[in-house]
Amino acid sequence: xxxxxxxxxxxxxxxxxxxxxxxxxxxxxxxxxxxxxxxxxxxxxxxxxxxxxxxxxxxxxxxxxxxxxxxxxxxxxxxxxxxxxxxxxxxxxxxxxxxxxxxxxxxxxxxxxxxxxxxxxxxxxxxxxxxxxxxxxxxxxxxxxxxxxxxxxxxxxxxxxxxxxxxxxxxxxxxxxxxxxxxxxxxxxxxxxxxxxxxxxxxxxxxxxxxxxxxxxxxxxxxxxxxxxxxxxxxxxxxxxxxxxxxxxxxxxxxxxxxxxxxxxxxxxxxxxxxxxxxxxxxxxxxxxxxxxxxxxxxxxxxxxxxxxxxxxxxxxxxxxxxxxxxxxxxxxxxxxxxxxxxxxxxxxxxxxxxxxxxxxxxxxxxxxxxxxxxxxxxxxxxxxxxxxxxxxxxxxxxxxxxxxxxxxxxxxxxxxxxxxxxxxxxxxxxxxxxxxxxxxxxxxxxxxxxxxxxxxxxxxxxxxxxxxxxxxxxxxxxxxxxxxxxxxxxxxxxxxxxxxxxxxxxxxxxxxxxxxxxxxxxxxx
Numbered sequence: 001x002x003x004x005x006x007x008x009x010x011x012x013x014x015x016x017x018x019x020x021x022x023x024x025x026x027x028x029x030x031x032x033x034x035x036x037x038x039x040x041x042x043x044x045x046x047x048x049x050x051x052x053x054x055x056x057x058x059x060x061x062x063x064x065x066x067x068x069x070x071x072x073x074x075x076x077x078x079x080x081x082x083x084x085x086x087x088x089x090x091x092x093x094x095x096x097x098x099x100x101x102x103x104x105x106x107x108x109x110x111x112x113x114x115x116x117x118x119x120x121x122x123x124x125x126x127x128x129x130x131x132x133x134x135x136x137x138x139x140x141x142x143x144x145x146x147x148x149x150x151x152x153x154x155x156x157x158x159x160x161x162x163x164x165x166x167x168x169x170x171x172x173x174x175x176x177x178x179x180x181x182x183x184x185x186x187x188x189x190x191x192x193x194x195x196x197x198x199x200x201x202x203x204x205x206x207x208x209x210x211x212x213x214x215x216x217x218x219x220x221x222x223x224x225x226x227x228x229x230x231x232x233x234x235x236x237x238x239x240x241x242x243x244x245x246x247x248x249x250x251x252x253x254x255x256x257x258x259x260x261x262x263x264x265x266x267x268x269x270x271x272x273x274x275x276x277x278x279x280x281x282x283x284x285x286x287x288x289x290x291x292x293x294x295x296x297x298x299x300x301x302x303x304x305x306x307x308x309x310x311x312x313x314x315x316x317x318x319x320x321x322x323x324x325x326x327x328x329x330x331x332x333x334x335x336x337x338x339x340x341x342x343x344x345x346x347x348x349x350x351x352x353x354x355x356x357x358x359x360x361x362x363x364x365x366x367x368x369x370x371x372x373x374x375x376x377x378x379x380x381x382x383x384x385x386x387x388x389x390x391x392x393x394x395x396x397x398x399x400x401x402x403x404x405x406x407x408x409x410x411x412x413x414x415x416x417x418x419x420x421x422x423x424x425x426x427x428x429x430x431x432x433x434x435x436x437x438x439x440x441x442x443x444x445x446x447x448x449x450x451x452x453x454x455x456x457x458x459x460x461x462x463x464x465x466x467x468x469x470x471x472x473x474x475x476x477x478x479x480x481x482x483x484x485x486x487x488x489x490x491x492x493x494x495x496x497x498x499x500x501x502x503x504x505x506x507x508x509x510x511x512x513x514x515x516x517x518x519x520x521x522x523x524x525x526x
Contacts, residue, residue: 003190004162005171006042006074008197008232010035016208016234023255024064024239031234034068039160040153041072041105041129046163048125048148049102053169054078057101057123058218059092059110061085062239065130066218067227069105072129077163078103079170081185082218085110088487089118095175095183096121098383103127111135111147119145129153167191173383174221174318177425177434177493185383188221192321193228195376199348200229203326204286204312206259208234211283213248213257215240215266220431221322222290225261235259247273249305252281261288263430265462267298276305284309290316290323291430292462293341293418299329315344315418318432319392319402321377324351325416336417341460343417344408351375353416355409360396370422371408372401418461424514426455426463428492435514438466438493445484446470452504452512453495456521468495469517471504499526 009031012019017032029037045054056073058080060066073080081099083092085107092113096104103125106114111128116138122145126137131149138144165171171190175183206212212230214237216222230237244251246269252260267289270276284306289299294313303311313334316323327334327345336343347353354362355369363369378400381389392403407419424435435453442451450471455463485494505516520526 002164003167003194004074004165005193005228006071006162010162012231012234019208019234020236022067022237027064036156037068038071038075039156042075044153045076051102054102057081057083057099057104059083060107063107065107075162077165081173084219087490090488093121165190176318176432177437186318187380187383188321189380192377196321197229197232206233206235210235210258212237213240213252213260215262221318222261224322247275249275249280256283258283259286263291264289264294264298265429267302276301278304279307281306282308287311288314290314292427293460295341295460296332296335299342313342317404319379320373324348324377343415346414351377365410365412368409371404371406374399374401378402420461428463431492433493441488442468445481450504454514454517465496468498469501471501
């Protein structure tokens with residue numbers, strides 16, 4: 001069996017060559033047309049990288065080139081590493097240094113991001129396959145860099161097929177927030193993606209006629225569903241324009257989408273804008289929600305707007321390949337008692353979930369503790385960080401588990417209920433944020449150890465943003481310091497406000513009492 005992530009797409013291109021594979025804006029490509037774009041990219045990578053499994057950084061955002069580049073990296077037997085184009089320059093340089101990519105694929109419209117300073121941290125090989133001709137980039141030590149364009153690609157070879165890869169091959173690496181100020185790279189093996197794809201297609205049998213509303217950036221692993229589950233079924237991926245991401249109803253109606261996979265905050269946004277009207281999305285047959293708690297009221301309102309859709313609440317950290325636990329929403333009976341959110345449900349086939357105490361001893365049903373996960377969808381660990389890998393993926397009772405850091409319990413029926421975080425991680429619009437990382441930068445910028453960050457405002461266990469507190473520095477926040485924060489962190493991690501306080505409240509253990517800070521925010525006393 002070939003575990004190459006591009007294999008499912010390749011098979012669909014043989015069986016459904018005329019089906020729409022991808023639509024971005026006014027561009028629409030059939031499976032055969034997309035394959036004609038992908039194969040020359042894979043060929044160029046094989047000819048130029050001289051690596052058995054090239055690590056390919058992708059600096060692009062939901063363009064045709066982005067998706068062709070991911071498929072091309074997979075086609076060549078490589079590991080793709082998505083990089084957001086919205087990162088500040090310092091963060092981009094930090095990631096490039098961490099990734100140490102063999103090749104950088106970049107969308108032509110994002111070439112201006114490769115400043116002379118950034119280029120000093122780029123690999124020797126840069127490919128911009130949507131450029132007509134190659135361009136020389138600014139000089140650096142050792143000579144100029146060239147962004148190779150289409151003129152460096154060989155013509156499409158119809159007989160070529162994806163390189164064969166083994167189950168343990170690292171298919172992709174996604175970098176998430178880290179507690180030390182350094183992002184951590186989650187490595188996902190091809191076998192884990194294969195299990196995820198097979199499970200999703202079994203649970204939710206997509207058809208070649210299905211049309212999927214592509215909602216997520218490639219740096220968010222829901223995109224793995226949008227691409228590899230969808231293309232293995234011969235279905236169509238229709239990329240939702242950035243201007244409609246918070247209110248995709250109009251796009252769904254216009255394009256007659258049948259499937260959507262997004263975060264619950266999209267429902268809240270549509271409710272606030274009064275766009276979640278009854279029967280406004282009749283074409284939908286599946287609606288998947290993950291990344292944040294799904295409020296019962298939101299799920300109920302969604303079903304009124306999309307009455308023909310099956311609503312599924314799905315759960316899973318990046319370390320367990322997109323999602324690995326889920327349940328169908330069937331009304332208030334699907335909720336976690338006294339919390340107003342839908343329970344996360346039961347593990348996927350061959351996946352296992354358990355509740356453990358701080359000593360990693362398994363607890364009985366009904367007892368609260370840390371949620372552990374085991375099974376074929378687990379990450380192989382963190383990129384070049386064996387110590388963190390050992391800490392987060394311990395062997396318990398002879399089996400390898402992942403410690404999620406989530407507080408949960410399992411009821412007598414075998415349904416798991418999520419109760420929030422044990423540590424200081426929060427979700428901001430579905431994206432994982434380690435508050436310690438925000439605090440690390442606050443200490444550096446404000447030159448004091450007395451700092452704290454909290455997720456605020458919080459709705460149904462998910463934050464809409466970050467608020468910071470600084471003690472020991474007086475006076476108003478200034479633009480220079482705010483600019484330093486924006487230069488170093490992604491926009492969703494930048495505090496919306498910095499409050500200066502005489503001292504930070506502490507708990508009995510001498511640690512910052514974040515609950516008290518949240519109470520002060522809620523009471524409007526800051």
